[in-house]
Amino acid sequence: MIPRLHSFGAKLLLLFVLVVAAAQFATWFIVARANHAQARDLIERDLQAAATAFARVVEDRNALLAAGAATVARDPVFISLIAGEQDAATIASMLRSFQLRMAADVALAVGLDGRLLASTHPAAPADEIVRQLVERADQDPSPNPTANGYGYIDGVLYSLVVAPARGPDILAWLVLGFRIDPPFAQRLKEQTSGIDLTFVDDRHHVLATTLAEPAARAVAAASPAAPDRVRELPIGDETALVLTRLLDGGATRHASLALQYSLDEKLRPARATERTLLVVASGSLLVAMLLSRGFARRLSRPIEQLAAHTRVIAAGDYETPLTLRRSDELGRLAEAFRTMTTGLAERDRVRDLLDKNVSPEVATQLLREGAALGGEEREVTILFADLRGFTTLSENLAPRELLTLLNRYLERMSAEIERHGGVIDKFIGDAIMALFGAPVTQSDAASRAIAAALAMEGALAGLNRELGAEGRPPLAIGIGINTARVVAGNIGSHRRLNYSVIGDGVNVAARLQSLTRHPEHATNIIASAATLAAAGAPAGIAPRPLGRVTVKGRAEPVEIFAISPLSGVEV
Amino acid sequence: MKPVLLTALAALLCCATTLPAATAAGSVRVEVNDPKGAPVADAVASLMPLAAAPELTPPAEPVQISQQDEEFSPYVTAIVVGTRVDFPNRDKVQHHVYSLSKPKRFDIPLYKGESPESVLFDRPGVVTIGCNLHDWMSAHIVVLGTPYFAKSGSDGRASLATVPAGRYRLEVWHPRVAAPVTRELDIAASGTGTQVVSVTLRPDRRIRRAPESGAGGYK
The missing domain is CATH 2.60.40.420 (Cupredoxins -  blue copper proteins)
Known part of the structure; x- marks a missing residue:
């Protein structure tokens, strides 16, 4: 399943997977972030609303209690108790009636001096709280002065309201309060779309809560001193947003209300969507993988086919057809491939023909450099070989036999020339013109030419032995060799070109060949001094100076040498 | 034997001071139940003679x-x-x-x-x-304007003993009845009888005393 990475399909697959995965992950990330932000926003709004609702509930309840307190405080018996000897136990027992009437959780009677007269609670509240409440009520200029606030009694938090007991002057104050306890917290929670409430005292103890105990303790422990901002708080495995509001308990001890909602709970539906999104993403990733695999195969298979066919072509097989038919770019590539194959086959055929018509070296140079009508001046050793007495021979033989004999002779001579690195420039009837050092430069062109000439002599001796056996007369040869700077290049028209050399040196070589006919020279091979100089001191030959001869069309006489092998040296 | 003994005892306790010097007397046991048959305590059963107003002798001490x-x-x-x-x-x-x-x-x-x-x-x-x-x-x-009365106990029974023979109106009252239940009956000399009275009780609207602070709370 895991493809090798150096294959095209694997790269395409990787690219597809990366792109799709990146897109899907980005989508998931953006959605998750938006969900998170929205959940935070919703919770913050709910928390603020709950804080307001709590304040409103307490306010309303305080207002009710204050009205009730003002009413019950007018009870004549109560007034007379207050106005009388202020029997604390009796007042306390009567306060219990008031507490019942108002469904309050505590009732207190407080003297004008702020001193507690009686209470329905066995534990007395801190004098400070009562005194402050009464002081604040006393500052209220209305006919029904009232005040409210939070206070602790025996470690329990109460919301307290004050009303005057009048007779008709204010004789004392009646304080009623309700407890901030778990049932109260529970009721508030029911009014506030599931927000949890925890009342915390100034010592970070839980007063009342709707949470389970460990969570409530965590909230209480993290309860800040001066809060008004929504904070994140880890509770157990979850994260909650907490808004804390201070409940003013006067100067002595404050309390706070921590409102909270689990961020994880709010995010739960969003998380479900995110999970679905993840599943969809994985699915599309899988589909993308399969698609890209299929696509890559469709793409790589023809490429492999082309590659295989390239090997077929490289092996020289132009006949096996490429069976790739497509309408796309690959199809066009295959078509180009076919065209190329045809071109290659054509070129090979041309090369073949060239080889037969020109020397292989010339063919190679032609193919490499093109058949340009260029030219260059270079030093070349030119060898001319001619059959002596060919004219007489041609009179005695039938044309077919003559040609057969001639070709036999030329074949042997050509072989020797080529064996020595010479290039047949042309056959002129029974004559051969060969080049050494062109078109391919050879540093030892001159000595190669001399060696070739001696070898040709040897080869002819061999041929003459064969002819003798056939009852034919032997053949004789004359070879002229000259080394000169000539112009080399493709000579001819655009239609037909010949690689050849032209110049004075060519004529000299031809002349030297014809000089071998002179019996006084007594040699088959004549080379110019230039050739011998170029060859240096070739081993195995014995140049015999023949003096200077004047060559037609050339002012300066040419020094010539007869070339023959050293006696005893086989060439 | 036991109910008779109890009746006599109750008569002694309840009516000893108000008991007139009568010669021929019977007794009545009143059983007060609610419609479900549960006994009703604190009901007062009294017998008012229909013939003539009885003589009342209030106790000397309050x-x-x-x-x-x-x-x-x-x-x-x-x-x-x-x-x-x-x-x-x-x-x-x-x-x-x-x-x-x-x-x-x-x-x-x-x-x-x-x-x-x-x-x-x-x-x-x-x-x-x-x-x-x-x-x-x-x-x-x-x-009451009659000396023949009794209060039911937790068993719902009220025993009226030493009631002179004659015709009476039985009246059963309870703090939670809308109106007293009455019926007429004859009491024979030395006769004993049981009157079963069913009373329909209204809801108990007595104010419950506040529990001691520290318990209960906001409900």
Whole structure:
């Protein structure tokens, strides 16, 4: 399943997977972030609303209690108790009636001096709280002065309201309060779309809560001193947003209300969507993988086919057809491939023909450099070989036999020339013109030419032995060799070109060949001094100076040498 | 044997002082139940002779309805017209006993210890008393024009013994009945009988005393 990475399909697959995965992950990330932000926003709004609702509930309840307190405080018996000897136990027992009437959780009677007269609670509240409440009520200029606030009694938090007991002057104050306890917290929670409430005292103890105990303790422990901002708080495995509001308990001890909602709970539906999104993403990733695999195969298979066919072509097989038919770019590539194959086959055929018509070296140079009508001046050793007495021979033989004999002779001579690195420039009837050092430069062109000439002599001796056996007369040869700077290049028209050399040196070589006919020279091979100089001191030959001869069309006489092998040296 | 003995004992306890010197007397046992058959306590059953008004002999000493632990005790008291009642306060706190009932309106302002004066109940009827300080305190005094009465116990039984033979109107009252249940019956000399009376009780609307602070709370 895991493809090798150096294959095209694997790269395409990787690219597809990366792109799709990146897109899907980005989508998931953006959605998750938006969900998170929205959940935070919703919770913050709910928390603020709950804080307001709590304040409103307490306010309303305080207002009710204050009205009730003002009413019950007018009870004549109560007034007379207050106005009388202020029997604390009796007042306390009567306060219990008031507490019942108002469904309050505590009732207190407080003297004008702020001193507690009686209470329905066995534990007395801190004098400070009562005194402050009464002081604040006393500052209220209305006919029904009232005040409210939070206070602790025996470690329990109460919301307290004050009303005057009048007779008709204010004789004392009646304080009623309700407890901030778990049932109260529970009721508030029911009014506030599931927000949890925890009342915390100034010592970070839980007063009342709707949470389970460990969570409530965590909230209480993290309860800040001066809060008004929504904070994140880890509770157990979850994260909650907490808004804390201070409940003013006067100067002595404050309390706070921590409102909270689990961020994880709010995010739960969003998380479900995110999970679905993840599943969809994985699915599309899988589909993308399969698609890209299929696509890559469709793409790589023809490429492999082309590659295989390239090997077929490289092996020289132009006949096996490429069976790739497509309408796309690959199809066009295959078509180009076919065209190329045809071109290659054509070129090979041309090369073949060239080889037969020109020397292989010339063919190679032609193919490499093109058949340009260029030219260059270079030093070349030119060898001319001619059959002596060919004219007489041609009179005695039938044309077919003559040609057969001639070709036999030329074949042997050509072989020797080529064996020595010479290039047949042309056959002129029974004559051969060969080049050494062109078109391919050879540093030892001159000595190669001399060696070739001696070898040709040897080869002819061999041929003459064969002819003798056939009852034919032997053949004789004359070879002229000259080394000169000539112009080399493709000579001819655009239609037909010949690689050849032209110049004075060519004529000299031809002349030297014809000089071998002179019996006084007594040699088959004549080379110019230039050739011998170029060859240096070739081993195995014995140049015999023949003096200077004047060559037609050339002012300066040419020094010539007869070339023959050293006696005893086989060439 | 046992019910007879109990009846005699109850008669001795309840009616010893009011018992007229009668020669031929019967007894009646009244069983007070609610419609479901459960016994009803604190019901007062009385027999009013239909022939002639009976002679009433109020007790010489006042009957006592005390206030203890901020409650009246007993809750229901039956007396004959002309009986005096004391309201001794055995609490450390003051009480303020009052009645707004038609047969007897009275008001004993804040006091502790013995009531300043006993109250004479000179007209028949039901008198409901309360305390101006403590809403949950209430009690009932049934003032009767006949000496033949009894209060049901927790078993719902009230025994009226030594009732002279004759025709009577049986009246059963309870703090929670809308109107007393009455029926007429004859009592034979030395006769014994059982009257089963079913009373329909209204909801108990007595104010419950606040629990001690620290418990209960906001409900």
